Amino acid sequence: MGTLSQDQLNRALIERQMLRERAGKSALATIEHLVGIQAQEPKSPYVGLWTRIHDFRPQELEDLLTRREAVRILLMRGTIHLVSARDALGLRPHTQLRLDRELRSGPFAARLRGLDFDEVAAAGREILDDTPQGTADAGRQLQERWPDREHTVLGNALRNKLALVQLPPRGLWHRSGRAVCTTLENWLGRPQQAMDKRELVLRYLKAFGPATVMDAQQWSGLTKLTATFEELRPELVTFRTEGGKELFDLPDAPRPDAGTPLPVRLLPEFDNILLAHADRRRVIADDRLGVVIGGKPTVLVDGYVAATWAVTEDRTITVDHIDELPPSRKKAVAEECDRLQDWIRG
Incomplete structure (x- = not known):
């Protein structure tokens, strides 16, 4: 069991992220x-794909959304992700426990107390499958049955209890719109x-590997992994971080040398590369996490923000430099x- 340096972990992540x-x-x-690709901001996935794919054109992703081959849905960490239809059906059940906990202990918990969530979800499913609409709009209709509850609170219950897809034109490049939803099952x-x-x-x-168990739990929002x-251990290889934590990885996954040269890359808001580990220092220093929390798009230079x-x-x-860079890197x-500017304007 060898030790992997921070730079080795960085190069492995950059390689696997197609960066x-x-x-x-x-x-x-x-x-x-x-x-999946983080997608709180509707246009973010387009930049995330542009920075990873040769000759990516926005129409390709628009077609996936309109043909129902990809969807925008609440998934990992309780945030909106763009995923394939197949993955939406397979990943969404894993998020339910976390979303249920949020209903019991989150910001709306006190105002939701006493509700039968399954009953609310069943009524909401009937509304949203009949006429796709915003969750707040559905909440107004639910108020006829639960008049003592705020429509926004009822809509939040639907957001957590139902697997809701945000329908096009929401998330399209050339035009967009408000978040109009129906259930995943109804849409697909x-x-x-x-x-x-x-x-x-x-x-x-x-x-995202090599990674610790805690890294995988941070990315997925799941616990007890x-x-x-341990079940997979015979199929995996293990390493240690410089701090002694155990890392797991696929035997044949790329782990480039620490000195592998890297190009400058531009990342969209909340790119998963910045959110997918408990220890994010492999790509961003701890004192810079505020730029991610603040939703600012970032620039990778030599693999780091x-x-x-x-x-x-x-x-x-426009660029706001955090580090003082040598002239050659500023030029890059x-x-x-x-x-990117030419691509956006094109």
Whole structure:
């Protein structure tokens, strides 16, 4: 069992996230490889795919959404993700325990106390499957049955209890819209069927490893994954962090040298590479986590967050450097920003 340095973990993550070299994969194959893309901001997945795929065009993702091959849905960590239809059906059951806990202890818990959540969910499903709409709108209809409850609170109960898909045009590149929802089962015409936890862990390691059990739990929002890792141990290899924590990985997964050169890459808001580990220092220093929490798009220089970027009203890319970079790296950042700017304007 060897030790992997922070830079080795960084290079492995960058490689598996398709950020060292843009891949020649389809958008759907990339989304499945990444086990979904964070999508609180509707346009974020487009930038996340542009930075990872050769010649990515927004129409490719728009077509996946309108053809129901990919969906926007509440998943890992209780946040909106863009995932393939197949993965939505397999991943969503795993999030239910966390979402149920949120109803009992989250910000709406006191105002939800005493409700039969299954009864609310059944009534909400009937409404949303008949006429897709916003959860607050559905909540207003539920008030006819529960007049002592606020419509926003009832809508929040539906958000947690039902697997709701945000329908196009929400999430399209050339136009968008408010979050109008129906149930996943209604949209896809298929039932949910929980993905085997072993497959979940193996796919996580393929896209984000090497990783600790706590890393996998941070990414997924699940707890008690130790038993799954132990079950898989004969199929995996193990290492140690410099701090002595046990890391698991797939035997044939890439683990590049610590000195492997890396290009500048631009990441969208809340990119999963910044959120998928309990110890995020493999890609962002602890004192910089505020830029992620604040939802700022980030710039990777030599594999680590070194700046943030933004788009102005005239679709110009601006950069706010955190680190003082040598002229050659500043030039590389500017060139990558120009490429994204041309793509956005195109």
